[in-house]
Amino acid sequence: PEKTAKRRAKHLNIHEAGRSDCGVKSNIKSIPGVMTIRGCAYAGSKGVVWGPIKDMVHISHGPVGCGQYSWGSRRNYYVGTTGIDSFVTLQFTSDFQEKDIVFGGDKKLVKVMDEIQELFPLNNGITVQSECPIGLIGDDIEAVSRAKSKEFGGKTIVPVRCEGFRGVSQSLGHHIANDAVRDWIFDKGGPQGKPRFEPSPYDVAIIGDYNIGGDAWSSRILLEEIGLRVIAQWSGDGSLAELEATPKAKLNILHCYRSMNYISRHMEEKFGIP
Numbered sequence: 001p002e003k004t005a006k007r008r009a010k011h012l013n014i015h016e017a018g019r020s021d022c023g024v025k026s027n028i029k030s031i032p033g034v035m036t037i038r039g040c041a042y043a044g045s046k047g048v049v050w051g052p053i054k055d056m057v058h059i060s061h062g063p064v065g066c067g068q069y070s071w072g073s074r075r076n077y078y079v080g081t082t083g084i085d086s087f088v089t090l091q092f093t094s095d096f097q098e099k100d101i102v103f104g105g106d107k108k109l110v111k112v113m114d115e116i117q118e119l120f121p122l123n124n125g126i127t128v129q130s131e132c133p134i135g136l137i138g139d140d141i142e143a144v145s146r147a148k149s150k151e152f153g154g155k156t157i158v159p160v161r162c163e164g165f166r167g168v169s170q171s172l173g174h175h176i177a178n179d180a181v182r183d184w185i186f187d188k189g190g191p192q193g194k195p196r197f198e199p200s201p202y203d204v205a206i207i208g209d210y211n212i213g214g215d216a217w218s219s220r221i222l223l224e225e226i227g228l229r230v231i232a233q234w235s236g237d238g239s240l241a242e243l244e245a246t247p248k249a250k251l252n253i254l255h256c257y258r259s260m261n262y263i264s265r266h267m268e269e270k271f272g273i274p
Contacts, residue, residue: 029168040164042066044173045180046129048259050160052076052210052235053243054086055124057116060093061109061141062131066164067093077214078237085122092116096133105139113148113157124240125156127180135163156240158184171258178262185243186270197245203231205249207264208256211236219255234260247271 010025039047042060047070050058060067068091080086094100094108113126126148128141141159149157160180162173204223209216216236223230231249232242246252252264252273267273 039170039173041167041170041173041176042129042131042162042164043070044167044170044175044259045160045162045177046070046173047074048170048210049174049177049235050127050129050158050180052078052088053127053238053240054078054080054088055122055239055241056127056156057087057090057092057120057123057125058127058129059109059112059116060091060131061096061105061112061128061139062094062133063096064093066131067091074210075213076236077211077217083120087120087123096131101133101137104137105134106144109139109141109144110148113144113152117152125158127158127160129160130163132164135161135165156185156188174259175262178260178266181243181263182266185240186247186266197231199248200229201250202228203249204228204251204253205232205234205242205246206230207234207252207254208258208260209233209236210256219253223253234263247273249273 010023013022013024015022046058046060046067050056051070051074060070076088078086078088082089092112094105094112096105096108100108109128116123116126126145128145130139130141134141141161145157145159149155158180160177162176166172166176206216206219206223209219211217211233216233220230220233232238232246234243234246247267247270249267250273252267254260254264
């Protein structure tokens with residue numbers, strides 16, 4: 001279209017011999033609501049941090065498109081049986097329609113959670129990854145999460161306010177997701193602080209490795225061969241129990257600083273983990 005062609009004219013150019021560059025304009029902010037190769041806050045939370053946690057079901061709460069875009073696009077390898085105890089490559093969405101924008105999506109979110117409990121009873125928890133319309137209409141995903149958690153016998157249900165418009169890069173989504181772990185996993189009391197293992201002096205956590213193509217497995221093998229014990233992977237091939245156990249680690253080994261420095265700093269300040 002003419003309007004788009006005009007806007008993108010500076011993004012393409014021909015390199016001429018003798019010139020230092022071809023004058024292409026790049027590294028400009030994405031426009032919220034326009035699908036680009038660069039992710040939004042939702043992409044940073046759902047697609048990077050929370051999505052690879054394998055034994056939790058991650059609901060893309062909003063229209064179907066965002067969830068479909070984030071589904072299966074990254075090779076976050078995991079060990080488990082898909083649909084039984086692992087759900088990384090499945091797409092769960094509340095499939096918002098226009099009437100939900102008008103009347104609110106709380107009832108739909110409740111219905112989705114009930115269906116998840118019925119169809120996938122071995123899930124160990126649920127996250128609600130909110131898309132743009134959720135923040136715009138003010139859906140109370142926190143209230144729904146608390147109520148359903150109580151109804152399901154204390155199941156971990158984490159509402160994540162990662163609406164895409166909050167930030168036009170993935171980075172803010174990483175931060176929001178890190179804060180959700182802090183507030184809804186670490187600070188909720190629950191099993192955290194009572195790890196399901198006997199701590200040792202050699203316990204470490206791999207933080208910020210998403211097991212793209214299995215790379216976290218390689219790191220884990222090397223660390224364990226030198227005598228360390230990896231008690232958690234964040235978040236490739238990771239589990240809810242590993243998130244809960246991490247505050248007992250003796251050292252956090254940070255791979256992707258950009259996405260996980262927030263929670264690592266928090267654990268250093270609160271739990272004394274270097």
